Amino acid sequence: MVGYAFMGAAHSQAWRNAARFFDLPLRPELTVLCGRSEDAVRAAADTHGWSDWETDWRRLVARDDIDVVDICTPGDSHAEIALAALAAGKHVLCEKPLANTTEEARVMTAAADEASRSGQRSMVGFNYRRVPALALARQLIADGRLGTVHQVRAQYLQDWIVDPAFPLVWRLQAERAGSGALGDLAAHSIDLAQYLTGQHIVGVSGLLETIVPERPLPEASSGLSASGGTGRGAVTVDDAALFTARFEGGAIGVFEATRFATGHKNAMRIEVSGSQGSLAFDCESLNELSFHDRGEDPQTAGFRRILVTEPTHPYMSAWWPPGHLIGYEHSFTHQVKDFVEAIATGAEPRPSFADGLQVQRVLAAVTDSAAADSVWTAVSDCD
Amino acid sequence: MVGYAFMGAAHSQAWRNAARFFDLPLRPELTVLCGRSEDAVRAAADTHGWSDWETDWRRLVARDDIDVVDICTPGDSHAEIALAALAAGKHVLCEKPLANTTEEARVMTAAADEASRSGQRSMVGFNYRRVPALALARQLIADGRLGTVHQVRAQYLQDWIVDPAFPLVWRLQAERAGSGALGDLAAHSIDLAQYLTGQHIVGVSGLLETIVPERPLPEASSGLSASGGTGRGAVTVDDAALFTARFEGGAIGVFEATRFATGHKNAMRIEVSGSQGSLAFDCESLNELSFHDRGEDPQTAGFRRILVTEPTHPYMSAWWPPGHLIGYEHSFTHQVKDFVEAIATGAEPRPSFADGLQVQRVLAAVTDSAAADSVWTAVSDCD
Amino acid sequence: MVGYAFMGAAHSQAWRNAARFFDLPLRPELTVLCGRSEDAVRAAADTHGWSDWETDWRRLVARDDIDVVDICTPGDSHAEIALAALAAGKHVLCEKPLANTTEEARVMTAAADEASRSGQRSMVGFNYRRVPALALARQLIADGRLGTVHQVRAQYLQDWIVDPAFPLVWRLQAERAGSGALGDLAAHSIDLAQYLTGQHIVGVSGLLETIVPERPLPEASSGLSASGGTGRGAVTVDDAALFTARFEGGAIGVFEATRFATGHKNAMRIEVSGSQGSLAFDCESLNELSFHDRGEDPQTAGFRRILVTEPTHPYMSAWWPPGHLIGYEHSFTHQVKDFVEAIATGAEPRPSFADGLQVQRVLAAVTDSAAADSVWTAVSDCD
Amino acid sequence: MVGYAFMGAAHSQAWRNAARFFDLPLRPELTVLCGRSEDAVRAAADTHGWSDWETDWRRLVARDDIDVVDICTPGDSHAEIALAALAAGKHVLCEKPLANTTEEARVMTAAADEASRSGQRSMVGFNYRRVPALALARQLIADGRLGTVHQVRAQYLQDWIVDPAFPLVWRLQAERAGSGALGDLAAHSIDLAQYLTGQHIVGVSGLLETIVPERPLPEASSGLSASGGTGRGAVTVDDAALFTARFEGGAIGVFEATRFATGHKNAMRIEVSGSQGSLAFDCESLNELSFHDRGEDPQTAGFRRILVTEPTHPYMSAWWPPGHLIGYEHSFTHQVKDFVEAIATGAEPRPSFADGLQVQRVLAAVTDSAAADSVWTAVSDCD
Known part of the structure; x- marks a missing residue:
């Protein structure tokens, strides 16, 4: 490693x-x-x-x-x-x-x-992808429980740089980090949206915003630099990224990734609406999936809060009895399990490098659109 | 009337x-x-x-x-x-x-x-505007409790036309209704966003989508028309409207209004994030306001669920003891109260026709942007 | 009136x-x-x-x-x-x-x-009983959707007298009010528990507690009385009432009513668990009913949040479109409707005076048990 | 081990x-x-x-x-x-x-x-005790943030034996398991209630119920026994345990532990109300603590949802960045940490065997009370 x-x-x-x-x-x-x-x-x-x-x-x-x-x-x-x-x-x-x-x-x-x-x-x-609630979401969509997917709404909300006195760390510099909230946070939302729907994003309209354009240099903020002239530097990545999207199967989506959602620490949320049902997930309720089945009798229909801790749920037979929660880190253990099995069996593991490349293409299209007055921008499929 | x-x-x-x-x-x-x-x-x-x-x-x-x-x-x-x-x-x-x-x-x-x-x-x-929780939200923002407003996220989610067999009622015809989810639902979100922040929207990038482009005519669906050829008609308004926005004071926003959010009946939600705090409202929890104050000790900080039923809350001294909820219709009673008082005192009531015009301008800009590949479109301020 | x-x-x-x-x-x-x-x-x-x-x-x-x-x-x-x-x-x-x-x-x-x-x-x-969500709950139980009822848990949480400086109003005096949290709050929970389950309570074990035993007299607290000797008086009712119960059909229940649940204004909550399902209601989410159906596939089972605003829900066809909430006061309008219909048709309206008497018997049994070291006390059925 | x-x-x-x-x-x-x-x-x-x-x-x-x-x-x-x-x-x-x-x-x-x-x-x-949210709860109470503790309400809700066909496993036999929901589930609630309040329980009134009194023997249920006569056996422990309690400092409490709360898998909930504030915890939201501070301005007061993932929260500096959840099992890791530190430093670790004994005494008092018509029963302090 x-x-x-x-x-x-x-x-x-x-x-x-x-x-x-x-x-x-x-x-x-x-x-x-x-x-x-x-x-x-x-x-x-x-x-x-x-x-x-x-x-x-x-x-x-x-x-x-x-x-x-x-x-x-x-x-x-x-x-x-x-x-x-x-x-x-x-x-x-x-x-x-x-x-x-x-x-x-x-x-x-x-x-x-x-x-x-x-x-x-x-x-x-x-x-x-290997959070059990999201793996279950994928299964339900793949099984047709949502019918035709119409819409995706995704938010990734953090707030660690709301304070303008927070220093200019490397994640806020384009030459090191590539982009800001877009590449760090929206990348997860994009991969999940494509994974859950089984559809690639084919076009976007983006808006990138740097809310605090200048920050104290890390040295300055820690008091090690006495020179006023070199004490501050430009933030060269986005603090927040907003975009709308179209998927290859006809669905539309709206995405927000931000480091300025005051009060939210790591709220990665995604909701998928289809002709037969809807699913919603919020990372702050990691072991839950919310599911609405349009086929239910309206008299008792409603979003169900599925506690994804049953032994039949993805990965969960390995862990604790029903009702006992697992944490964020377990997704990495599941990742190792699946990767090791792929090595042993020769199956192709997912997300593949090609999946990673597809996310990169979407990020690039958002960046291009934002630089061109948000005009609709196709996601390239031949680089 | x-x-x-x-x-x-x-x-x-x-x-x-x-x-x-x-x-x-x-x-x-x-x-x-x-x-x-x-x-x-x-x-x-x-x-x-x-x-x-x-x-x-x-x-x-x-x-x-x-x-x-x-x-x-x-x-x-x-x-x-x-x-x-x-x-x-x-x-x-x-x-x-x-x-x-x-x-x-x-x-x-x-x-x-x-x-x-x-x-x-x-x-x-x-x-x-006259739901007490939202009137309180405006007070808190006007009092500076959120500091500088950085972001708005608004959703208006309904699902009454998910079924493709739902007939082509007048609300789905442009000549009658003007637009679809945009004018019917997003209009509320736009007015609220401007009211809460105290800022006009100055530019947008929009995407309008008609998910089910053709529906049975009302006659056909009710079995009164036998002719196959005239049984269906084109939906000429949007089923869903997505747009990003910039406000005059520098804030950015992301908006979604849809009639295809399966499982949501009337989920009007809005969240405002500022440099000092955040507020969130969900119409399905009509008497509540969620508030995060960034000035709190991190050890016990968190979003507070304010039950907006105290006698000091806007309009609430007229109603029931704390903890007893009021409904959707009370907003109209409050509207009458404020309008009657304005008539008696000669004060200018809000939202004024000028406020209504400003919403109309934003709607028009979204429509124009959507028709022009989502390109950034300024909200006209001189018609 | x-x-x-x-x-x-x-x-x-x-x-x-x-x-x-x-x-x-x-x-x-x-x-x-x-x-x-x-x-x-x-x-x-x-x-x-x-x-x-x-x-x-x-x-x-x-x-x-x-x-x-x-x-x-x-x-x-x-x-x-x-x-x-x-x-x-x-x-x-x-x-x-x-x-x-x-x-x-x-x-x-x-x-x-x-x-x-x-x-x-x-x-x-x-x-x-005429809150639509609770009327729906009764329908579901009567229709057998919960199977055999096993357990009831009910809480009625207020906090208006937590401050020891709050004066000795008439509601805190036994000669005027009869009892405290028990008669004022638990009476609602008892009636609901019997209404929802369709079973009478037949025995109880109770504990009544006066947390603040002495308070300023109302005059003293408003500064009108200068004499120290007459400035305070004894609270002669319960501040909190706890009891366990058995129902005639075999179910057991646990009840709490209190005016000292700091932070809760009027949280009347009740949950019923049966062999085939469960229902839960919280007055602070007045238009919602939570329902678990044990017959569901465990893979997607979970408590459903039913928004009780559909036209097929009890009383709701008279009001607004789905998703638009009604308030506390609407239960009284429904009460008038049902009472007027009973007068016109000659049907016996419920809750009858006999239903009121039955609640009184349970309250008396709780009081008796509390006065006798919580010993199990039968609810009298022949007064 | x-x-x-x-x-x-x-x-x-x-x-x-x-x-x-x-x-x-x-x-x-x-x-x-x-x-x-x-x-x-x-x-x-x-x-x-x-x-x-x-x-x-x-x-x-x-x-x-x-x-x-x-x-x-x-x-x-x-x-x-x-x-x-x-x-x-x-x-x-x-x-x-x-x-x-x-x-x-x-x-x-x-x-x-x-x-x-x-x-x-x-x-x-x-x-x-070593779930960070509960360790934080203890800190807040010890710091006086709740003032004088008035009330405790605790529920431990499971549903794994609702089905009468579930076999007579050893946990349902008194000679093996001691008791049922009482010793298995309520023991946790009792220890927590005493830990959080810093007060011992001094008396109780209890009700124990065996809802399904007879079940198939494990052999019978798995088809290995052909003899009809020996196919079923008596359940000799409680399926549900209810009790009220008094604490040495004057607080009162109400407890429920059950294996028949249909739809709940492992819902361990506890709420503590005091003169200055309240705290609530639900095991299904393991990383959250709900806190109401009565000192807040009523205009913006409300229960705060504290996401207990800040580095200053108990045990959390060892784990992931804020907003990333940990699971049930981490409480055991924290237990090892504290035990190893106690061994190294010579400090007395808690909960001690004496703490375990105190829980046992409360359990015994509940059992005794339930066997004596729920009569109030002191918790023995000299065995």
Whole structure:
């Protein structure tokens, strides 16, 4: 595994635990953790349960004693590491977004397709697909319980930068992060919307807004810089991203991703309405799915609050008795389970690099539309 | 009062009850009800408590024994009736939308401004402003409790035409209704968004969609037409309207209005996020306002569910003890109270015809944008 | 009508409006309002729409121009007025509780039974039965949708006397009010529990608690009394009442009524669990009923939030389109509708005085049990 | 660790993970797992990450290479194992209930007190105390945010035996399980109520009910028994337990624990009302705490939904960013953390065996009261 921050901790937990709860055909071994600082990576390897460590991902990729490379670094290094890992014959699990640009994503997808022929599996980490409530939502839609999908409404609401005194961290700089709320948050909503409906987004109209255009530099904010002239810098990503969309099957959608929804910490919400029913999910009620079946007798019809903790619900037979909730991190354990099974069986895991590329294309179309007075912009399907 | 369908019943109830609960400077008398069918209007006058009836609104307007004309007809007759009533020296309360076109609304506004000089009061019936929870929301924002408003998100979700067999009623025909979900539902959201923030919308990017483009004619659906060829007709209004918006003070907004949100009957929801706090309202929890104050200690911060039934809350001292809920119709009683007080005191009531015109301008801009590939479209401020 | 405080206003509203929304066989006329103070009753009659007024209920009862007497006074005068009205040949609607003692209630019930033979109708004002969501709940249970009822849990939570400085008003004095939270709040829960399940409560174990045993006298609290010695008095009713219960059909129940549930204004909640399903209601979501059907596929089972605003729901065809909420006061309008229909058709209206008596018996059993170390106490069925 | 069913899996997970997320003074090693069947325990040790296994807990207790014994067996073996482990000089973590009888619990508590003098730590597994929302609730009450506690209302609602065809498993047999919903579910509510308020329960009035008194024997239900005569057996524990209670500080409480609340899987709810505020928790919203502060301006007062995921909230700095939920199992990880810290520092961990004994005394008083016509029964404080 490369990288050991927030995502690294979540992924380590998943690799350690998956075989404790699921009966896997292969048992993962946590062999090498890779990070740039020797002291830090050694300590992290010890904390998270990795046997060895490296400070250069190139050495990691070259080792014979590993079969899988899990990439948890920021998006600007995904392409280079993933391509090297694939070239070295490894299976690759790559955190989202697949890359910072559509071009990188395209090259990675081509490499993954090529490697697939020699049995290498590749997967991108849109973990929300493996929240049981959302996996159940997909099953219900695939089973036709919603009929024809007409509409999607998705919100991803955070508020961690509402304070204008919050410093100009790397996530607010385009050269490092690619984009802001769009790539960080809306990427999840886009992948989920396409996954749940089974339809690609084919066109968008976007609006990107930087609400606080200038912020104190991190040094300035921590009091380490005395010079007034260098104390502030421009925010070069979006604070909020709004867009409307059309799906290939005819549905329409409305999306909002923002870091300025005061009071909301991580409210990822999505609702799908179809000719026969509706589904709604809110990440702050992670173990619940709301379902309306239009076929019900109107006298007793209503949105049902399904507590997705029954043993027949996706992934749940591995966990606790009905009514006992699981957390955010379990989605990563489920991701490991499915990836390991795909490696063992040779099935193609999803979301594939191609799925990641498709999200990247939608993000690019939103950016292009926003830069062109929100004019309708097709999502390119040949890069 | 002209018209006595759904809105007529609600308005009659309000005129009958306002002086029973509020100490009004003038006591309304329900003098004449007007409708086209003599038998029907006579029965309705009796049911709703009107002393007399007319079948021609021109005769109504000409009567000396009335001071106020309340217009509850469909939008295509608003302009003609309102202009005549103003010309006859009456005060005018006009249901929303003010008119079916911006041009009509402009003429009506000019007439109302003119009449105002001779003491005639005019008002448009955006009744949601007078739901106590929303009136409280406006107070909190006006008091600065949200700081600078950054974002608005508004949804108006209904589902009464999801069934493709639902007939082609007049609300689905552009020549009668003007537009569909846009004018009928989004009009409320737009007025509220502008009212709550105290800011006009200055530009939009819109998408209008007709999900079921053809429906059985009402005759056909009721089995009265045997001819296959004439049994169906084109839906000429939008089933769903999506748009993004910018406000004059810098806020951005995202709006959805739809008649295809399966399972939602009348879910009018609006949330406003600012630099110091957030507010959220859902019409299905009519007596509640959700409020997040960013100044709270993070240890115990959270959205508060304010039950808006305290005697200090807007309009509530007239009603029941704390914790006893009021209904949708009470907003009309509050509307009558405020209109009567404005007539007595000579204050200018709001929402004024100018407010109604401003909503019309936004609707027109959304329509124009949707017809031009969603390109950003300014809201005209000089018609 | 006798009495014109909170309940008087609600009842007047109901008498004025019932025939405006429901097609009644008889049209109510608001003839005489009765109260002790001439100035006040004259003003109230004007405000609430009564043609005439009296200051002595005996004169009211003796008048020939009235057919119905509606009793909205405190409980200690119910028996005397009701008996006189019945003796005078009037139909009687009496607010809850039917009386302050079981003995009074027994006499009233006998008189009502006697009067019934000459066609006089009597009814007690447990208005919650006519909240549409609760009327629907009764229908579902009567239709067998819950199977055998196993359990009832009921809470009635208020907080208006949490402050120890709140004065010793008459509701806190046993000689005036009979009891405290028990008679005022639990009476509603008991009637509802018996109505919904269709079963009488046959035994209880109770605990009554006076949390703040002494309070400032009203004079003292308003600063009019300077003498320290007479400034405070004993609270002689319960602040909170807890009890367990058994129903005649085998179900068990747990009840809480309190005026010390800080933060709750009027949270009347009741849940019924049966062998085939469950229902839950919360007065703060007045237009909703929560329903779980055990027959559903576990994969998508869950409590449904039924928005009780469909035209097929009890009483709702008279009101607004689906999704538009009604308020607390509408239950009184429905009460008038049903009472007027019973008068016209000769059917026996419910809740009858006998139903009111049964509630009184349960209250008495709780009081007796609480006074006897909570020992199990049968509800007497022959007084 | 002894035992490896549901609780064994949860505890193993906790022992494996605690040091991965918390900086512990000692690092747990998973040395020996003990179970009766050799094949099964060997497999379980492998699955859950234990180095070795035993089939006799006496051998386990005698081993020199272990310092801590974690008891996850059914309640009827707790006393014997715990006493032996304490005698062998081990620290002991024992699942709840501490024992099946008050007498056993008393002996265990005495042994734990004795062992404490030689530095051995003992703790009982009321894990809900370590759900962050409940730990925060305790902090707020201890900080005086609720003022004087007046009332507690607690519900523990399950529905797994509503079906009368569900077989007579050991949990429904008194000789094995001690009691039913009372000991299994209400034990949690009692411990929490005492923990949150900081007050012992001193008296109760109870009602126990066996709703389905006879069930198919497990063999019969699985078709293995052909003899009709032996196919059914008596349920000898309570299906539902209701009781009222008084606390030493003057508060009163109402408790319900049931396995017949159709539609509820594991709804453990508790609400505490005090003179200055209220708190409410529902296990189905595990990461939330509802808080009402009576000191707030009534204009904007209301229950706040605190999302207990801030780094300043109890235990949460170890986990994910704000807004990312944790699950039921994390309470066990927190339990291990606190137990390990207590071992390292020599502090007395809570809940102690004495806390477990106190719960047992309350359970016994409820049982005694229920057997004596619900008469008020003091909770013994000298066994």
